[in-house]
Amino acid sequence: MGRSHLSVRIRIRRHKVFLLCLLGIFVISFLHYYKALHNISLLQELSSPSTHLKTLKLFSGIFWSFPATDFNSQNDIYKHSHLKAKLDSNVILTDPPDGTLHKHPFVLHDDSTPFFIQTKSGAVCYREGTDMDNSASHRRLLQHNNKKNTSKDNIINAGKKVVRCPCQQGWHGPHCGIPTIVYHSNLPSKSKVTPRKVPRRVINAININHEFDLLHARFHELADVVDVFLVCESNFTAYGETRPLYFLQMILNGTFDYIKHKILYIFLDHFPDGGRADGWIMDDYLRTYLTKNGMSRIQGLKLDDVFLINDADEIPVRDGILFLKLYDGWTEPVGIHMRKSLYGFYWKQFGTLNILSACTAAMLFKVYKNDGILLRRRSYYSMSGFREYENSTGRILLPWAIGSPVHYAGWHCSWCFKPEGIYYKLISAQNGDFPRWGDYGEKKNLNYIKELVRTGGWFDGSVPNYPPTDTEEHMYAPKYLLDNYNKYSYLLENPYAKEKHTKLT
Structure with missing residues (x-):
């Protein structure tokens, strides 16, 4: 009898050990999967003293964060994502004591912001462009089953049944993610663009002299869209005279702490040969050095990420760049129609400034040879790698511009x-x-x-x-x-x- 009880207890212990092992494997596997999505090392996570607390929070959030939700339940998620963005913006990088800020790399991570939401009715909607309060209107739209709205400018994935979202004014398409400046642009494929599951990363390259107020305007306009700002400063003016590193001083004194975690500082410590006699040599070299130095220091780059280069007085509007980040199907290179003004925004000039400003990282490397000045020129079709790159994409590459002469997509001041x-x-x-x-x-x-x-x-x-x-x-x-x-x-x-x-x- 005693032996029978002992045998039962041994079997129970074995079952407990087995169940504990299974539970441990499950927890570790889940942590590994979850952290892989967020580019965090499992070993780093397990070594953290707050691991158990994080795990409890993680499990408590599983059951509400994944299922599709209707419009009325999105407010909490919307607030949560903005709180996360606010907390992220307060991250302050430590300044290297050895003065090597201009040598540090920048690691790109996927943007986990929930730009799109999926409703219980099956619609995938761009949150900011969708009328969240108009649920009744949304149900009426669903009943139409796209019978009345089949124009090529509004339908994505032609031939497929698309559940449409109720759009706010200024937003278009079945997902309400196409801003007016793209809707009224000359993009030939605007009727065929589709939302991405994972947003592209956007790299914005700028040379800076003393345009600091406009730089603040750029950073605030594009803070939640651009993933890294490549900002190049030289200790020489474009004329060849020495100058203080004003921007570096402002980084170190805290002026740009609100965006510092997204700045990759580039230091041009020399003046190119011939740049004094021929100023265009220096003008070109500034953008060449900015691109080659900056892109070489970025880690985690993907070929379909967006490269955007501007002069300091050219500020793209947020919604146009966000479209490039969130959608597939647009062609390249991409220009931007900018409102022109002189001395201040009160002297508005006629027409728009339309400069080729953006392309994918793949096109930057394969066609423009990683040289930003070549992107701003319009002779891409005659460059040695263009036809090969076009054939590799499987589509005809046509330039287009965000905005139009009457729909400004940025400002040139x-x-x-x-x-x-x-x-x-x-x-x-x-x-x-x-x-x-x-x-x-x-x-x-x-x-x-x-x-x-x-x-x-x-x-x-x-x-x-x-x-x-x-x-x-x-x-x-x-x-x-x-x-x-x-x-x-x-x-x-x-x-x-x-x-x-x-x-x-």
């Missing part, structure tokens, strides 16, 4: 500084864009510069007849500047318009 900043740009300008007004003493007089700002005139003596503008008009200026009107008023309203004209001496 030329010479947009206070008079002292305009003076600094005059003396810093490269020796190639003739006439080089910084070579004329009278053009550098601050009173003369103030008069140019007051009238909207140019250094050659001309005074164009600019159309009237209003700060309330759509796309007048980047939202960050308008939200901080008093601080940036010199860019938003003519600071000398109400002053009496005095003869310059």
Whole structure:
């Protein structure tokens, strides 16, 4: 009898050990799977003192985070994702004590932001472009089964049954993810684009001299879209004179702490041969060095990631770049139609500035040879690798531009500084864009510069007849500047318009 009880106890112990082993394997496997999705090492996770707490939180969230939800239950997730973005933006990188900030790599991770939601009715909707409160309207739309809305501009995946979402004003397509500036663009494949399961990463490359207010506007406009900003600064002006590293100082003193975790600092410590005699050599070299140095320091790059290069005074609007991040099916290279202005957003110039600004990393490497200046030119079709790259994609590559001449997709604010900043740009300008007004003493007089700002005139003596503008008009200026009107008023309203004209001496 005793032996029978002992045998039973042994079997029970064995079952317990077996069950504990299974549970342990399950937990470790699940942790490995979950952390792999978030690019976190399993060993790193297991060695963390808060592992057990994280595991409890993880299991508590499994049962509500994965199933499809209806519009009414999305508010909590929406708030949670914004809280996460806010916490992420507070990450501050430590400054290297050895002065090697310009040598550090940048590791790209997948963007886990839930840009799209799936409803119980089966619709996949872009959260920001969808009318979340219009559930009744959504049900009515579903009943139509796409019978009345079959135009090629609105239907994605032609021939397939698509469950449509109720779009907010300014958003289009069955998923409500196509912004107006793409909907009214010349993109030939706009009716065939499809949402991605995993967003692309966006790399924005910029050279900086002293355009710091516009840089703040760019960072705030694109903070949740761009994954890394490649910002290049030199200790030489484009003319070849030495200059302090103002941007580096601002990084170190905390000015850009809100975006510092997304900045890859690039330091150009030399001036190219021949750049003083021919300023275009320096102008090209700035973008070449920016691209080659910056892209070589990025880890985790994927060939379909987006490379975007701008001058510091060219600020793309968020929604257009987000479209490139979230959708498949657009062609390349990509231009951007930008609203043009001079001295400030109050002197609006006619037409738009349309510059080729974006492509995939694959096209950057295979066609443009990892040189950003070549992207901005329009001779890509004659480059040695173009046909081979086009054949590898299986589609005809056609350039297109986000926006149109009447639908601005960004802002180009030329010479947009206070008079002292305009003076600094005059003396810093490269020796190639003739006439080089910084070579004329009278053009550098601050009173003369103030008069140019007051009238909207140019250094050659001309005074164009600019159309009237209003700060309330759509796309007048980047939202960050308008939200901080008093601080940036010199860019938003003519600071000398109400002053009496005095003869310059």
